[in-house]
Amino acid sequence: MIEIDRLGKVYDGNGRPALHDVSLRIEDGAIYGILGRSGAGKSTLIRCLNLLERPSSGRILIDGRDITALDPRELRLQRQRTGMIFQQFNLLHARNVSSNVAVPLEIAGVPRRERARRVGELLDLVGLADKARAFPSQLSGGQKQRVGIARALAARPRYLLCDEATSALDPETTASVLALLEDIHRRLGLTIVLITHELEVVKAICDSAALLEQGRLVESGPLSSLLRQPESRLRQALLPDRQAEQAFLRRHGVEGVSLSVVA
Numbered sequence: 661m662i663e664i665d666r667l668g669k670v671y672d673g674n675g676r677p678a679l680h681d682v683s684l685r686i687e688d689g690a691i692y693g694i695l696g697r698s699g700a701g702k703s704t705l706i707r708c709l710n711l712l713e714r715p716s717s718g719r720i721l722i723d724g725r726d727i728t729a730l731d732p733r734e735l736r737l738q739r740q741r742t743g744m745i746f747q748q749f750n751l752l753h754a755r756n757v758s759s760n761v762a763v764p765l766e767i768a769g770v771p772r773r774e775r776a777r778r779v780g781e782l783l784d785l786v787g788l789a790d791k792a793r794a795f796p797s798q799l800s801g802g803q804k805q806r807v808g809i810a811r812a813l814a815a816r817p818r819y820l821l822c823d824e825a826t827s828a829l830d831p832e833t834t835a836s837v838l839a840l841l842e843d844i845h846r847r848l849g850l851t852i853v854l855i856t857h858e859l860e861v862v863k864a865i866c867d868s869a870a871l872l873e874q875g876r877l878v879e880s881g882p883l884s885s886l887l888r889q890p891e892s893r894l895r896q897a898l899l900p901d902r903q904a905e906q907a908f909l910r911r912h913g914v915e916g917v918s919l920s921v922v923a
């Protein structure tokens with residue numbers, strides 16, 4: 661479980677805190693979406709979860725241990741338990757697909773033969789077995805993100821952090837990457853935390869969500885509970901705006917037609 665306890669972050673030379681007193685609990689096995697507009701603090705929050713960014717205050721407990729208090733060796737081990745994927749994929753362009761996926765295994769000192777076996781397994785998992793020798797420049801965006809996912813899973817992490825993982829992809833590719841994440845979640849039982857500004861991502865795969873605004877947590881919790889609360893901001897954002905839809909139809913002279921029929 662990840663427990664974020666009164667987390668604060670102030671960047672040097674930036675008066676307004678990027679995060680202010682954020683507390684959040686992410687249960688094991690969740691697919692947890694953190695939503696917010698540009699500048700809300702989403703990237704800062706997710707980067708704090710593996711200490712790519714050091715919090716200014718507060719604690720982050722992962723499986724009961726405060727990761728801000730780990731020594732460098734413990735932190736390295738903790739990072740192996742936390743895979744991450746990125747909006748711009750962050751692949752090494754001079755390395756082919758297999759070699760990119762092998763990076764975390766090399767860092768962990770896994771012997772060559774075992775590495776090759778594991779890379780093969782991972783490429784099967786993400787459906788890229790036939791691209792093992794291709795270079796990133798020869799792949800589509802969706803394929804690059806699949807490589808990113810395989811690399812993130814290489815060291816068998818318990819947590820997968822997704823930093824706007826589908827924001828650079830078209831809707832169809834987004835859907836296929838989200839389906840892959842859902843499949844991996846089901847098969848491997850890991851906990852997925854994703855930040856996004858896309859409501860559709862939360863709708864498609866998350867079971868819990870949080871809303872960040874100007875560095876503050878507005879609300880959070882399981883969707884099964886938030887969707888029951890009419891005043892919930894997340895509920896209002898996630899459900900269709902019937903009035904706006906009807907107004908849109910009226911503007912185009914379509915009246916008295918059920919929306920499902922129009923769709």
Ligand SMILES: Nc1ncnc2c1ncn2[C@@H]1O[C@H](COP(=O)(O)OP(=O)(O)OP(=O)(O)O)[C@@H](O)[C@H]1O
Nearest residue numbers: 671672674678696697698699700701702703704705
């Ligand atoms: N390295 C940095 N140095 C100084 N200020 C930063 C840094 N990174 C982020 N910020 C500031 O912190 C605030 C939160 O930024 P952050 O990138 O976490 O938001 P975000 O919700 O991820 O936005 P976006 O979706 O646009 O990436 C913003 O005001 C931003 O300008």
